[in-house]
Amino acid sequence: MIFAKQALTSTGWVENLRLTLSQGRISSLGTGETAQDGDTQVDVLLPALANLHSHSFQRAMAGMTEYRKAGKDSFWTWRDLMYRFTKQLSPEQIEAIAALVFMEMQEAGYASVGEFHYLHHQPDGTPYDDLGELSGRIAAAASDTGIGLTHLPVLYSYGGAGQVPLESGQARFGNSLDRFNSLVERARDVVGALPDDCQVGIAPHSLRATCPADLAAVLQVHSVGPVHIHIAEQPKEVADISEWLGARPVEWLLQNADVSQNWCLIHATHMTPTETQDMARSKAVAGLCPITEANLGDGPFNGPTYLEHGGRFGVGSDSNVLISLTEELRTLEYSQRLRDVARNVMVVGEGSIGETLYCGAARGGAQALHRGGGEIAVGELADLVAIDSRDTALCALQSHQLLDGLCFAARDRVVTDLWSAGRHSVKAGRHVQRDRIVANYRSAMASLMSAL
Numbered sequence: 001m002i003f004a005k006q007a008l009t010s011t012g013w014v015e016n017l018r019l020t021l022s023q024g025r026i027s028s029l030g031t032g033e034t035a036q037d038g039d040t041q042v043d044v045l046l047p048a049l050a051n052l053h054s055h056s057f058q059r060a061m062a063g064m065t066e067y068r069k070a071g072k073d074s075f076w077t078w079r080d081l082m083y084r085f086t087k088q089l090s091p092e093q094i095e096a097i098a099a100l101v102f103m104e105m106q107e108a109g110y111a112s113v114g115e116f117h118y119l120h121h122q123p124d125g126t127p128y129d130d131l132g133e134l135s136g137r138i139a140a141a142a143s144d145t146g147i148g149l150t151h152l153p154v155l156y157s158y159g160g161a162g163q164v165p166l167e168s169g170q171a172r173f174g175n176s177l178d179r180f181n182s183l184v185e186r187a188r189d190v191v192g193a194l195p196d197d198c199q200v201g202i203a204p205h206s207l208r209a210t211c212p213a214d215l216a217a218v219l220q221v222h223s224v225g226p227v228h229i230h231i232a233e234q235p236k237e238v239a240d241i242s243e244w245l246g247a248r249p250v251e252w253l254l255q256n257a258d259v260s261q262n263w264c265l266i267h268a269t270h271m272t273p274t275e276t277q278d279m280a281r282s283k284a285v286a287g288l289c290p291i292t293e294a295n296l297g298d299g300p301f302n303g304p305t306y307l308e309h310g311g312r313f314g315v316g317s318d319s320n321v322l323i324s325l326t327e328e329l330r331t332l333e334y335s336q337r338l339r340d341v342a343r344n345v346m347v348v349g350e351g352s353i354g355e356t357l358y359c360g361a362a363r364g365g366a367q368a369l370h371r372g373g374g375e376i377a378v379g380e381l382a383d384l385v386a387i388d389s390r391d392t393a394l395c396a397l398q399s400h401q402l403l404d405g406l407c408f409a410a411r412d413r414v415v416t417d418l419w420s421a422g423r424h425s426v427k428a429g430r431h432v433q434r435d436r437i438v439a440n441y442r443s444a445m446a447s448l449m450s451a452l
């Protein structure tokens with residue numbers, strides 16, 4: 001049982017909520033109640049967000065790519081360093097880094113993660129004896145932390161638009177269609193040993209890393225479950241795809257695949273107004289990663305047009321250069337304000353920006369990771385976060401202002417408790433396994449840095 005002084009449920013703000021959990025789901029809700037002995041008592045209870053896009057290993061590179069070299073640094077020079085880095089990572093290090101990342105996500109208020117997993121093989125491209133070795137490492141990190149995992153093995157077959165062969169830095173990512181299908185089967189085995197809310201989807205990496213025939217084939221084989229794809233992150237990618245396929249990436253995908261609510265289009269950054277409207281109508285989720293998109297210089301998302309047409313969105317921490325839910329949401333809004341030279345952009349008509357961002361990302365993230373409705377209601381997964389409204393950033397605010405305070409004025413330290421499908425992993429602001437996970441990470445990084 002959880003007792004919350006205030007809570008945001010599917011019907012709005014309520015006071016003195018008592019909530020029963022059963023088998024990872026919310027089985028009853030009662031308002032106007034009093035706390036009972038044995039209840040976990042919290043201040044403000046919210047639906048916890050899904051972090052819909054992560055490459056966990058990239059967390060270990062944070063701070064190593066912020067030095068300007070002669071010439072213009074870009075996404076593509078960042079990617080070169082990332083490739084050199086991935087050549088050194090061992091399975092043990094990958095697991096230790098993922099555990100740290102998942103722990104940090106939970107402490108920031110995320111209950112679940114979409115791990116877009118493309119490190120599959122040994123550094124020279126030879127598969128491990130167990131084809132799913134590294135999927136197993138991700139699953140072990142999820143098990144260790146209790147986060148809800150939607151594991152997304154990546155199909156990555158080409159080094160660039162037009163079926164360019166993989167380069168050596170991409171050897172660990174590569175699979176033929178057949179081997180990819182075997183890998184997904186193996187991933188289903190390892191994720192099948194996790195709690196029921198954990199699951200497997202697929203992720204064709206991008207249009208540039210696959211080809212139309214392979215994409216159609218893989219979608220036919222894996223016709224249920226989430227489908228995630230990087231779509232239009234960089235202007236060069238849009239130009240390359242346009243030249244090769246005769247249409248811009250989002251335009252081409254909407255014309256050539258049955259894009260629906262199973263889909264999540266990561267970095268739908270560079271879209272024309274028509275693409276923006278058509279994508280909004282598809283009911284797919286736009287997977288926005290504002291901190292990473294700012295860090296990599298990708299550009300801002302076309303938020304106003306997308307929301308006007310009912311577009312769905314969620315947020316992800318992608319490169320994990322910084323894992324912060326509050327920072328992710330405010331960076332999204334601030335990117336819009338800086339472009340439009342305006343305030344309060346990410347809402348249609350009138351309303352609270354914090355509520356639009358938070359509740360929109362809760363619903364969209366849950367949809368993208370197949371975790372239900374993303375709200376507090378009977379029958380939904382118990383993905384819950386508690387925050388402390390006595391924090392100085394929030395103490396003067398009324399209920400209807402709390403999400404604005406959370407998004408624009410607070411830091412992640414306001415998170416006191418977090419449940420992933422009922423697993424109570426964060427208590428009093430700390431992950432219950434924090435000390436051990438941090439010690440493992442430090443030792444993994446020491447061995448990694450001595451090898452670089």
Ligand SMILES: [Zn+2]
Binds near residue numbers: 318
């Ligand atoms: Zn990504």
